[in-house]
Amino acid sequence: MPVYTNEGLRFDNEQEAIDWFKTTLNTETPIGELYEELHAVKEWEEGDFDLQATGLNDKEVHIQLDSPSHEGKVFRRVQYNSYGNNEPLEFEPLKELIDNMIKSVNVASIIAFDKVIEILGAIKEGNEKYIADRVTSSENLVLTVQAERNMYDGAVVIAITDEKTKEQYQDSIPSDEEGRIDIELVEKTVESIFLKQMSGKFDGEEVTVDGYKLQFLLNYAHENEKEVEVKII
Incomplete structure (x- = not known):
């Protein structure tokens, strides 16, 4: 009966698999x-x-x-x-x-x-x-x-x-x-995941507000069909 490894390798029988596995063994680590x-x-x-x-x-x-x-x-x-x-x-x-x-x-x-x-x-x-x-x-x-x-x-x-x-x-x-x-x-990394309100200096290159990343807030708004209010002060 054929047998398979977790990686998908196929062998005709268990003994063939064991014989192949033995060829991969070394007496020293590479x-x-x-x-x-x-x-x-x-x-x-x-x-x-x-x-x-x-x-x-x-x-x-x-x-x-x-x-x-x-x-x-x-x-x-x-x-x-x-x-x-x-x-x-x-x-x-x-x-x-x-x-x-x-x-x-x-x-x-x-x-x-x-x-x-x-x-x-x-x-x-x-x-x-x-x-x-x-x-x-x-x-x-x-x-x-x-x-x-x-x-x-x-x-x-x-x-x-x-x-x-x-x-x-x-x-x-x-x-x-x-x-x-x-x-x-x-x-800030952890809090960015939870924040739904941000106010502060915007960094367009990093897309952050006072160091908090906007991506999680915007993704949440998109996935939950929420409206977003943007103000420039």
């Missing part, structure tokens, strides 16, 4: 010594981050660290991808970069979570400057904060999901070459 050095970093493990390191060689690697809190519904992740790199990666600079990315994720997740809870509290008290149905309740809030870095750029992506409605809203904050972000942007 990323070499870097693999052992990465897995020897105790502070990542102590910080509740699970590490996966794969790659083609010691130049092109994919590193992922996950720290899920299923009870708190907060999911932190770091992803580094060096595909396209032509030089062997050095462990110490790579570790420093990942450390910075972890710090960015940790701080951003705390600030973002607190801000969402603050906004939900304001909505419950009748504050009308926020869109009320983004998240149905704090119990249904799922927060994902992910730091990403490749050979060209990087960012921290913040995703807010309602577990009940399955609706998700996300935005990103650019990071520098060292994996750091402007922490002050976290609150």
Whole structure:
């Protein structure tokens, strides 16, 4: 009887699949010594981050660290991808970069979570400057904060999901070459998702009002057939 892998590969029978799988096994990792050095970093493990390191060689690697809190519904992740790199990666600079990315994720997740809870509290008290149905309740809030870095750029992506409605809203904050972000942007990034009123200095290039992004407000108006009032003061 034919069998298939999750990726869609077909084999005539189970034994053929097992034989093929054995040909993919190696006695050494393709990323070499870097693999052992990465897995020897105790502070990542102590910080509740699970590490996966794969790659083609010691130049092109994919590193992922996950720290899920299923009870708190907060999911932190770091992803580094060096595909396209032509030089062997050095462990110490790579570790420093990942450390910075972890710090960015940790701080951003705390600030973002607190801000969402603050906004939900304001909505419950009748504050009308926020869109009320983004998240149905704090119990249904799922927060994902992910730091990403490749050979060209990087960012921290913040995703807010309602577990009940399955609706998700996300935005990103650019990071520098060292994996750091402007922490002050976290609150504005989160609040932009909920705001239905804005007033302040308009930036036509970034399409922001006092640093708050207009895209979520305009998308909400479009999707819900709402009218928009625009004034130039």
